[in-house]
Amino acid sequence: MTEARRFAREGVAAQPAAGERMTATHDQYVALDIQVAIVATGGLSHDPGGPKYFAVDEAFDRWFLGLLATGDSERVLREVTIERMMAAGDGGTVELLAWLVAMGAAGERRARTEFYVPSVPLRCGMVGVDWQVRG
Numbered sequence: 001m002t003e004a005r006r007f008a009r010e011g012v013a014a015q016p017a018a019g020e021r022m023t024a025t026h027d028q029y030v031a032l033d034i035q036v037a038i039v040a041t042g043g044l045s046h047d048p049g050g051p052k053y054f055a056v057d058e059a060f061d062r063w064f065l066g067l068l069a070t071g072d073s074e075r076v077l078r079e080v081t082i083e084r085m086m087a088a089g090d091g092g093t094v095e096l097l098a099w100l101v102a103m104g105a106a107g108e109r110r111a112r113t114e115f116y117v118p119s120v121p122l123r124c125g126m127v128g129v130d131w132q133v134r135g
Contacts, residue, residue: 040102042095044125045088052089058118060088061125064096068111068129073103092124099129106131 044064045057067076080100085093103111114128 038102038105040098042098043089043092044096044127046092046124047089048091048123050089050091053123054120056118056120056123056125057088057093058125060084060093061116061118061127065111065113065116065127065129068099068103069113071108071110073108076100076103089124102131106133109133 044061045052047053047055064080067079070076077100080096082094085096109131111129111131114130116125116127118125
């Protein structure tokens with residue numbers, strides 16, 4: 001495994017841990033009766049300026065959302081690789097790393113897709129996902 005690939009893989013695996021640390025902070029605020037929301041943003045499949053610029057990989061997007069819906073973070077980490085994200089859109093799909101932080105904060109909960117729009121005019125898949133984490 002090349003050094004770059006090892007670093008990329010470790011980067012993917014580190015995302016949920018960052019979310020878990022945010023959860024610990026969140027719990028401190030909840031104890032003080034303060035409501036907290038954790039929001040992650042990032043496009044689904046998109047390739048700004050790349051060869052897939054005018055395409056949305058709807059199959060990849062739905063596959064990713066289906067994985068989040070399982071609530072199985074270990075499976076997500078096994079299957080959502082940098083290589084798989086790059087194949088769906090070399091220039092921007094790795095923004096999904098932010099989603100893995102949110103997944104880590106949510107714990108082993110299933111994500112619920114509120115909406116999904118494969119928007120070719122906007123050049124990306126757009127989605128709203130919610131993890132029910134109300135205490």
